[in-house]
Amino acid sequence: MCMAILKSKRICHIFDIILFPLFLALFALPSFSFANQAYGVNPKVQSGTYVEPLKQGAWRLRVFDAAVVKGDKVLLSEIAEPLGAIPQDIWEVLSKKELWDSPPELGKPYKISKANLINALRSSLGMYADSCLVSNAIVIQRGGSVVREDRLRKMASQYLAPQLNKLGGRADLTDFRLPPYIFVSNNSQNLVLEKTDIAPGRINLKYAIQELDGKIVRRFSGTVFLNLWVDTPATAKPMSKGETLLPKDITYKNVNLAYENNNLWDGLGGPWQITRPMGAFEPISTTDIKPLSAVKKGDKVTLVYKKNGIELSVLVEAMEDGGLGDTILVRNIDSKKQIYGMVQDQNTILAR
Numbered sequence: 001m002c003m004a005i006l007k008s009k010r011i012c013h014i015f016d017i018i019l020f021p022l023f024l025a026l027f028a029l030p031s032f033s034f035a036n037q038a039y040g041v042n043p044k045v046q047s048g049t050y051v052e053p054l055k056q057g058a059w060r061l062r063v064f065d066a067a068v069v070k071g072d073k074v075l076l077s078e079i080a081e082p083l084g085a086i087p088q089d090i091w092e093v094l095s096k097k098e099l100w101d102s103p104p105e106l107g108k109p110y111k112i113s114k115a116n117l118i119n120a121l122r123s124s125l126g127m128y129a130d131s132c133l134v135s136n137a138i139v140i141q142r143g144g145s146v147v148r149e150d151r152l153r154k155m156a157s158q159y160l161a162p163q164l165n166k167l168g169g170r171a172d173l174t175d176f177r178l179p180p181y182i183f184v185s186n187n188s189q190n191l192v193l194e195k196t197d198i199a200p201g202r203i204n205l206k207y208a209i210q211e212l213d214g215k216i217v218r219r220f221s222g223t224v225f226l227n228l229w230v231d232t233p234a235t236a237k238p239m240s241k242g243e244t245l246l247p248k249d250i251t252y253k254n255v256n257l258a259y260e261n262n263n264l265w266d267g268l269g270g271p272w273q274i275t276r277p278m279g280a281f282e283p284i285s286t287t288d289i290k291p292l293s294a295v296k297k298g299d300k301v302t303l304v305y306k307k308n309g310i311e312l313s314v315l316v317e318a319m320e321d322g323g324l325g326d327t328i329l330v331r332n333i334d335s336k337k338q339i340y341g342m343v344q345d346q347n348t349i350l351a352r
Helices: 002-035 088-095 114-131 149-167
Strands: 059-063 066-069 073-075 080-084 098-101 110-112 138-142 145-148 170-177 181-184 190-193 201-210 216-235 250-256 272-274 289-291 300-307 310-318 327-332 338-343 348-351
Touching (some): 059 114, 149 170, 149 216
Parallel strands (some): 066 138
Antiparallel strands (some): 059 080, 073 098, 170 216, 272 289, 300 310, 310 327
């Protein structure tokens, strides 16, 4: 009897040591697997970013940073717009909600701090104030109009388009730096973009408010970056200073003129020689080439002296390279005397 009990205790002890942990592990596996399932992963965003799915019917009210009001009271629809799936009946009621008194003067902007704006919204909208997205203070004007940054950008793009089309290549405008908004006081004024000269790189923009008589009332500054991509001649191989630039040595490379100097070679004329060491596929500027030398240093040429009907000639040595029309230093082979002369052709130097 005692032996049976002792044997039973041994079996229970084995179960406690070996089988019970295994039993717990088996029951824990579903829970472990569920805990490691990805939840709310948006495949359109960067890897490792997790988002909570928007609840069905979620909506907000975005408050503008600048707005124009018309009546004696500021309406919610004048300073905010709905985002998301706001029920139409709720927006119809909220849009007509009177918030506070309009500015006393027509055509004059007034700024309301963020703190005061939030307090006013809570006072007028109650629980719906928590649905308002307020990023900063708001500037409101009674009457007139407000031109926001998206319209300012469109104005610049349309104004510059004809000039961009004349540049050739492929042009695009990036990195707009514009005022967030511009107020126009009344309907007799017009917002215009003043004449702008363009070139690859950053362009200055001048917006102006103009009266009917053409008088400029106010000006606003902005900038935009112009990228201009063109195919330009480039070296097809590394080249040394003084080396002759042959057609086989030229290829074409697409470059952005905004980051290149403005004196790129157009590929015309010649023959040319390289004025500095250049690597392969390096764009060629007008300063990188010069007319091919008619006379090279060390050449034996004839120096011709003409004056008062007298013409003398002597054999000289060129002390430097020179193209047609260049003035170079030459040395008399016999007397070693040096003199400057103009290169007339590959064999002749005219004494100066």
